[in-house]
Each structure stands twice: as C-alpha cells, then as structure tokens.
Amino acid sequence: MHQEVLEYIQKNRDRFLEELLCWLRIPSISTDRQYREEVLNSARYLKEQLAAIGIENIQLIPSEGFPVVYGEKIINPALPTVLIYGHYDVQPPDPLELWNSPPFEPVIKDEKIYARGACDDKGQVYMHIKAVETLLKLNKLPCNVKFFIEGEEEIGSASLPGVLAAHKDLLQCDTILISDTSMVSLEQPSITTSLRGLAYVEVEVTGPNRDLHSGVYGGAIDNPIFRLCKMIASLKDENERITIPGFYDDVKELTLLERRMLAEVPFDYANYLLELDIRATRGESGYTALEQLTIRPTLEVNGIWGGYTGEGSKTVIPSKAYAKISMRLVPYQDSEKITALFKKHFESLAPPSVKVEVRPHHGGNPYISDINSVSYRAAAAAIKQSFGKEPIASREGGSIPILAEFDKVLKKPIVLLGFGLDTDAIHSPNEHYGVKNYFKGIETICLFYYHFAILSRN
C-alpha cells in the first residue's frame, strides 16, 4: 500500500502543486474588511476542490463571521471517523516591502513554495485533501473522513464555538487531526504535544483632547506616548517576569523529568542567533531559551503607534497613543481570566493625567495532547514509516485557540500532525513551505489512516 501511495503522489506531483498555488493566489486576509470577498473566494475554491475528489455533503456552514467549509466521505459507519480541522484564511502580508516576491503570487524557488499561507495553513490543509484523494483513487481509504475548515483562525476563531455547538452531531468522530504546526526538522520528525494559549488586547492612552505643540505645552502635559511606554515597560521586571498580579497563579511548573524530556529536543542556540542576526536572546530568568519559547507564558507588544510617524520631524504631543499587546498562555492559564487581570492592572497603571482604555481582541486557551491515545500512536507509526525515524514529542509556542473548544465539545483526542518548520516564516514576509514537506506530509497522512484503522480495531 505504501508503494502504491508513493506512485500515485509521484504521478500527480505537478498537479498537486499547481492546485495549491491556485489557492495561494487568493488573498484571504480575514483580519482586514477590505478582503472580505477574497476570504469567501478562498472558501469557494476549497469547496470545489473537495467536490473534485469525491467528498460528499459539502456545505458552507454559516457563522457570525466567515463560514466553515464542511464535507465528508462516509465509507462505512462502522469504520472509525477522522475529523480534519484547518483554516482557509491567512495573516496580513505586511510589511509588503520586505517580500522578495509578491505574497499572493506564489513562486517555487530552491524547492520551497513562497506565498502568504504556503505553510499556515493552506499548504498543510491541502495535503489532507490530496491524501484523501490518493486513498480514494486507490480505493484504500480505511476510515470515514470529515473536513471542517474554518476562515477565522487568524482572528481568533470567534465564531467557531457557536458552530461547534450547533453542529455537534454532524461532527461526531473518533479523533481530530490537525496540520497547523511544525516539526523539528525533516531529519528529526516530531509531533506537537502542547500549544500555548493566547490573550490579545488593544490599549489606548488619551492625554489632552487634541494634538499639541510640544514647545508650547511640553513640560506640564503628560505625553500619551511617553506614558504608554512607561506603562508597557512596567509590565515586565528586570528578570523579564511579567508583573501583572496573579498572572502566574495557574501556571503549572513542569517536573524535572518533563524539563529533561524537553531538553532532548534538538536546539542549536548558536545557529538560532545567527539565523536571526541577534547577539543574544532575552527571556525570563531561570529558564532555557527552549523553555521560554514553549512552556513559559509571554507578553509581547505586537504593534505600537502614536504621534507623527512620517518623514522628517514634527514637534507634537499627540492626543492619543495605542498598542496591541498579546500574551501567550501555558496550561492551565485561562484566556478570559488573564485578559481580565491585564485590563484591571493596566488601567490601574494610568496616572490621573491620562485616560486608558483596554479592548480585548481575541484569545484561546492552551492545550496538551494525550500521547497515549490511539490517534497519537497512529501518527507516530505513520511518521516512523514515512521518515524512517521515530518522532519525538515536542511543545510549541504558538496557539490554535480553538483546540480547547474541540476538547470540550467533541471530547476526542486531537493529534497535531504538522509538517512545517520553524524557519518557514509564517506570519512574516517571505512565508514559505518546503516542497518536500508538502509531499512527505501527503504520504504520512495516507499512512496515518492505515495505522489508525488498524490500531482502532485492537
């Protein structure tokens, strides 16, 4: 069966790539209202591609935001069912000027597909469609499959809990399979076993009711930019520990054994610095860089703006200054609780000379996989067969906000079978996805169904 899969993939290689490139040409930027129609076009393209391989009961499930694309192939109700989750929306591409080729005109260069969404998540979703096509064409699909691909992952999946709750019966399955994460390397495959959660807010500091001349008013008027800087600066102490009262209360410290296991994940610190062109990392004292990146919560300023930002100089004290601030959360922190703690603390930092407003954007809770589940073992067996090497369990720093919700509603194991690499520049200019990763992914997913069907029988 492995041989047949490889042959089918090889024979259809060019088409498998071309179809993905077509999808990548659609700028489905969910956060920007201007791109609303393109996000819907992305869903429509997905629908057509599912229909083309013989998926049935295809529908655009409406939501309060963008619809969820659903489709299924029920071979036999007695067989185990795999629910595939992913997303058809992408991050904004800016800063545009740093891209070497336009983000929505995909090119293949040095065996990598360059485009916004190449890895996150269109490339990884499309592997699933092509894997199911392969097995259907070979008449070897040993499970039922359900596709459940949303369009709001990059803006926090706000509508998804409602869709999940309303379609709980339709979505019944034995496991949830997701490719929206990365592995250590093609030489050292891995399966992600934990993800961080997210709390994201926007803050606005208001000083005087209008922009003022910094000569006439400077010295007595509190400057909203300076005040915002002071408030932000105070959110972490000199050990880079977050100062929001109660922030760490629910963080479960890892055992020494768990930390030793994590330390086995290859991490080349010198190369890490070199690749990012920095002289040093800087994170919470008392933890390794890898720990800071995966098992510790963070606070990041994702954007800041205020005053005159054009060419040259302007001597102004602006009326307002803004920042976008997000926190990555670890088990067992709660996104809503952390957002509330942030809001209360940040508001308390404002002196009487300014007003402050904290607006929550979106969030999601952290997640840990059960590495003893049938689907996790099936994924490990598939990887061992396709890569020739046992995968290690790794923890990832990113977030898939909706995982906790799947867990709550469907109560089935989730497997994070991702084929990206940390160097794929997702969310950055020049996002890319290895052509080899793409085809290895299709192959591995085919094998997953085989192992999952067998292990489910025992």
Added chain:
Amino acid sequence: MHQEVLEYIQKNRDRFLEELLCWLRIPSISTDRQYREEVLNSARYLKEQLAAIGIENIQLIPSEGFPVVYGEKIINPALPTVLIYGHYDVQPPDPLELWNSPPFEPVIKDEKIYARGACDDKGQVYMHIKAVETLLKLNKLPCNVKFFIEGEEEIGSASLPGVLAAHKDLLQCDTILISDTSMVSLEQPSITTSLRGLAYVEVEVTGPNRDLHSGVYGGAIDNPIFRLCKMIASLKDENERITIPGFYDDVKELTLLERRMLAEVPFDYANYLLELDIRATRGESGYTALEQLTIRPTLEVNGIWGGYTGEGSKTVIPSKAYAKISMRLVPYQDSEKITALFKKHFESLAPPSVKVEVRPHHGGNPYISDINSVSYRAAAAAIKQSFGKEPIASREGGSIPILAEFDKVLKKPIVLLGFGLDTDAIHSPNEHYGVKNYFKGIETICLFYYHFAILSRN
C-alpha cells in the same frame, strides 16, 4: 498718524484678509518632499506680494534647501533699519480627520481664520507686509525695512546659517523684528523675552532580522517595541526628571525674583485643564506648571511606531521599532551638546539583544532677549498705544532655532513681537488666528516703526 493708520487698515480690511487667505491655500509643508513645489509656490506668492507694495531688490536667495525670500525698502541710509524675519513654510496638517474644515481651504468662523499656517507663521508674516504697505501708502515709513522670510523654519532652518553668513552685508540692520510667538491675551498683551531651544532625534531599535511569529518566537527573543518602551521609559524618573547624565549641567536656575516675575503672568490652571480635557498636569517636581512650560527643559516622544498597526490583530514580533524624540532646552544648554549626550546615553541603554541607532534631526539653541534695547522699548510703547495697556515680559516654551544664529552673525537686538494666542492650535488640527489679532498686529507694527525711529534718534 495713529488715526490715519487705523483708517487705512479699515478701508482695506477685506483685501488685507483675502490676500492672506490666498497664501494660506498653498500647502507649503516643508518636511514632506511631496510638497516641494508648493513650498516654492508659497515663496513665489510672497515675492509677488512684496513687489505689489513697492518693496525693492526682491530676490529668492538660494540655499541648500528652500530659498529665502528677500526684499528691502531703503528710504534713506541714515535712518534706522529693521530686518523682518519670518517663515513661509508650515507644519504638516495631520491628523487630517480631526480638522473641522480642510487645512488648506481657509475659512473665517467666529472671527477666527482657520487654516494650517494661519498663525504660524503666514498670518503673522503677512501683518508685516500690510503694515509696511500702510506706512508706504501714507508716506509715513520712518525706517528702512528688509524682509528676510525663510522656508525651512518648521524643519529646523538647517540652511539658514549658511545664508546668513553669505549675505551678512546685505542683512545689516539695527534690530531684528519677528512675529512668530504669542501673547498672553488681547486683554493682557505681552512680549516674549525667552524661547527654549530644541534637540530632535529619531531612534531605531532593531531586534531579529525579520518580523517573527510571536507564538513561535515569543519568550526568548527581545521584542524591539518592548525594548524601545523600556529605554524611553527610563529617560525620566518618577519625578519626571530627565535621567540623561549631564543633561541639566548647563541649566541656569532662575533667581527667586525671576520666578516671582514669571508668576505674575496670568495662568488659569483650572481653565487650562478644562480646555485640554485633562484631570491633571504632570511635570518635573518642584516647579509650577508655568515654569515647567517655559524655564525648564523637557523630553517628549513626538512619534512612535512599530509592528502591526492595522485593523484587527496580528501576532508578530517586529524586526524594528522607531520613535521621534525631542528635547526643549533652556538657557544655557547647547543643542549639539545635548544631542550628543542623548545619543551616548540612549545607545548605552540597549542590551546585547538589540541594536540601536540614534539619528539627529535638527536643533537650535535657546534665546533670551535684552529688555533694555531700543527696539524692545519701541515694541512696548507701540503695544501700550494700540492695546491701551503696558505689555508684560513673558517666557515661551516653543523654539525659533535660528535666533541664536542671528545673534551671532548680526549682533543686533531681536524683538519677539508676536500676536498669536496659546489657544491658536498651531501644529495641531484646526489651527487658527484671530481676525482681531491680525488687525491689531498690523496696527501695532505700524506704531512700532514710529516709536523705533524716535527712540533711535535719542
């Protein structure tokens, strides 16, 4: 003579306004390259207006940047000569959305002229042209006049020292008269006797060589925005005192007598808060608000930007963050010295995890007038005659960077005979200039020539 002046102004009132509005329609924004041609158009309009009233030897003196408009009327070489300095460029109008009417489509509303440049400085320069027209038409100009109006004041007058040095002979005069400041109120006229200097820099903090995903990289990578906030926040202590080593070394503390004199300037604190819609001021401990605004140096963030600033959210750690920072200086601080101190200190604040670059923009030294000069006394007499009240000596927080240079090259007293009000919103949306201020200004300037000629004879 006073009566004739008033009659001539009254008779030509509409034309005096209309000509100014025409000038205000030209968006002469010197800091923005896109407006280069409009800045030149502003100079050309000025040239035509000088020619129209009979000014001679008119020329655009070339400089490394925008030209200086020069013109003169030498009645008799034996008479005293007044050099009028001002500027034909304006500040950028943004944020545009806060203007009630377009910044370059002047309107008169509630007896105020609304437009960018209405007060700073086209409105105040144009008073001089109309005052000289009035005296020439009445055949009553008792002095020689020289107009010297530049186009780079809002970007630091960088080319002006070169022009001054190269045309020292042409510019010989007995006093320099400038209307680019404000007075306390129409009820309490005042003459500005000191101005603050300026040091203006742009800073750039660079972290990783590209924008990164804040989940994948967050926790170990120093975030350039957060680091910039920390660095900026540390520039002032909890007493709002600037922490740059050596910053206050050359600041001359005022004597108690001088502070008492300053305290006599009317300052309605409650109304000040109300008008700006703030609950409290916040400035250096140990000084009154008025002192903080005039006799104490400041550090302001005039602009900040970095990361994602669009709609919605983006989980990014940006590669770079920027800020524009300016410091107002008081006698006897030196702009270049302070810029160097800032640069050294700010660079020293950067940990090894980021790189920092400080780029000086422009600056200018602080200035104090001699209140015993003939021209200061002539200005005081003119104000007393036109306003019916003795002017008080006031100190202003703004800067006219080139004053120190005039002092050095021409070595003649400078009089800051300004008719703006602090509420005129210069450098802000809805800049305006009182119609009454405009006409009172023309009247007072006419009287100045009369008193200056008489006092010079003694």
